[in-house]
Amino acid sequence: MTRSPPQRYADYGPIAFPAMMLVIFFAVPFGLMIAVSFFQRIEGGFYEPTFVLANYERFISAFFASVLGFSLLLAGLVAVIAVALAFPFTFLLTRTLRRTQVVWLVFLLSVLSLSEVIIGFAWSTLFSRNAGITNLFVALGLMAEPTSLSPSFSAVLTGIVYQAFPYAVLVLYPALSRLDPALVEAARTLGASPLRSFLTIVVPGLRNTIVATVIMVFVFALGSYLLPQLLGRPQHWTLSVLITDQALYQSNMPFAAAMAVFLVLVSLGLVGLSLMVGRKEAAA
């Protein structure tokens, strides 16, 4: 089938609806946020529309730089760990019976329906001294006495990885279930052990999918603001926590907006960078 480029305005008709949705639900809110980020905050009140750069100037400081650095590190770690766990899991899942797959996918979807608050409190209970998993370890003789595992960095990490895992599985699932099973079998007949064939055929063959999933989970983890508060100490708070704090508790909308815009720009830049690196590697 050959397609000719659009000739008249009417030819653009089919994309009018998606374009409109994009404008209403993305461009307008984001534009508003950019506008607000340049407004002047009124102490004890709200804000007034002017054009000041003070909101951006304020977070050019060591404190906000370290929070931003921590947020990016946390999101990156979550992305790598979640995909490293989800990829072999999804691969093995796609090799099972159809019915088993459906049961697992429904279970993972139901995890998605849990709110961040419930996940946070559930994990803080699991990590507590009185009712947590350390009691189980003590009963099994693995530990001398129960301890509290939260608040801590690993608790924050575990919580967000838990929340991101189903997303990672659902993004990886279509690509892995389309993978020709004969590829792995061919590798086996050519002398590769099951693990070797997984590492040399399945993983490199789906490199683009893996990169896309890592980016998606990274962006998802960057927006996490409840779990760091529920499971971490103040030094484990991400930029999203500070944005929430400024917007909801300090009523400083312009500063919150400026931080949010900055976070979006930084994450977009990082995603662009990783895509560029990926393309260069593929070309080499």
Next chain:
Amino acid sequence: MSGLVLDGVLKRYGSLVALQRTSLHIPHGKFVCLLGPSGCGKTTMLRVVAGLDQPSEGRILLDGADITDKPAHQRDFGMVFQSLALFPHLNVGENIAYPLRIRGMPRAEQAKEVERLLALVRLPGVADRPVSKLSGGQRQRVAIARALALSPKLFLLDEPLSALDAKLREAMQIELKQLQERLGITTIVVTHDQKEAMTMADLVVVMSEGRVRQAATPVEVYRRPADAFVADFIGVTNLLNGKVAGDGLLTVPGGTLSVPGLPPAGDASISVRPEEIRIHREIAGPNRLAGTVAFLRDLGSHVELRIDVAGQEIIAVTTPQDRPAVEPGSPVAVELPPPSCVVLDS
């Protein structure tokens, strides 16, 4: 016993028996075709031999050594898959070098080996190309080269030519056979195309419903089919059912026939190939059945006649030179010479 031996191998998937208890001996250097309709168990047999599926019962022996429990990656068998299964993220050279890389061969030697294998399949100089830039026939050759990279003890191919168009398929059949003769490697090919099997095989294993019906040379399978399924599946044939009378003759609709190898009494079926049948205008004579010509077509290279004998259609084929002077409606006799009547296992 040298060569490959299947000893009472049976394969179940859940409650379904995909391969009935089978024993088969494949000597060294033979070209074997597993032939049958889809779902007959031929691919299952190949997968069990390759080690991709474990047999539910029975043993597999190679040169006397039991390899039943040996995993696929330790068997050193080369296999070409129906989908070819070329690795999409590797180029042609990397695909062929994959088994060499897995075995830790130095890079320089790998490159030399890749060139040798590409020359073997008559596809030199494409090592740097991505697989997606090759034609169907070229991919076929790459898959074959990759499977042969380890000088395997056994060369297995699962419907390797099914994706090619008819003309290319025929050329590849001949080429594959020549390659196998040159290398002298024991080869097992799964196919549902009987012409393909006749072209390539030293030994044809005809299968249906998970059972081996007959394992013999192509000519023997054609001339002396073991049962009605084989006779019907391989080429075109005439099947006649009748009763053995007291005089040792077979009574079929339309007359009696003298057939060698008949059982002493009871029901019997025979198969007669169309080209063995002779047409006469003279009705009387030994082993002749009277009928009328129902249909006749001259295909240039041969003439096909369909003759109605007591309600059953008998197909006969003659050369244009031997074409009898008959036309549709003519009363004729078909002669079934005794040596060409094959008694089938019921």
